[in-house]
Amino acid sequence: MNDAKTELGRKILKLKKGKGLKWTDVAARIGQSPVWTCALCMGQMSAEPHHARGIAELFGLDEEEEATLCEIPYRGAQPLPPTDPLIYRFYELILVYGTTWKEMIHEEFGDGIMSAIDYDMQLERQPDQKGDRVRITMSGKFLPYKRY
Template identity: 50%
Template sequence: MSIPEITQKLLAAKKDKGLSFTDLEKILGRDEVWIAAAIYRQASASEEEAKQLVEALGLDESYVKELTEYPVKGLGPVVPTDPLIYRFYEIMQVYGMPMKAVIHEKFGDGIMSAIDFTLDIEKEEDPKGDRVKVIMSGKFLPYKKW
């Protein structure tokens, strides 16, 4: 997976400033995962959000325009090779159909929106090793008959 040049520059500025995504969440008033998605060009920012981000990172306003453009989303048609990202791919291979079956049983025939959607990542401390808690919440959209 290639990382866009703007993403590389934004991440370098974030590192140089010693900022975390949590720090940026406090500055922009948007969730840290959404901010990361905007930086990785998987979400588009409003002009105000882009200006706040660019200012927080100490960059010039030339980045604002690109951050507000509609991105091309997704990893592409290949199996991800990054181990962390691959684990999510593997989770969907193993649990995708069971998740689909349970969702259909509880909600009916439809999908979970990835547009009306939130994603939170939490750290759960555990004496056996810290755990990653991923919380996805998407609006249920039933298929319509016509």
């Protein structure tokens, strides 16, 4: 049911390349972070009207495409386990660090989880002499398990 959003994502990728824009440029236009803006364009987030407006103007989208940006997606089109090596490495982190996250979050916060909804993320280049690094910072609200 996300076909329209996914297809629009592909179109935006092409337009963005053609215009030589970066995600930071797109993000600046709508006053949101680059990660969220990219996720929105990839069809995994829903925009508020003024975000959709900004993106539509930037890329010359028509009214229906603008409306598509506001639609709430059926999230999660990724095939898992991922076949793409870049995406697979995140899957591998769960295999290796799953129990570590479990033990460390419970030690610090007690019984509950890190929200993937009240959640934000940053992605940066971390310069390093032995080779630059990808730095990802995740922040999710801790949600305690309710006892009732």
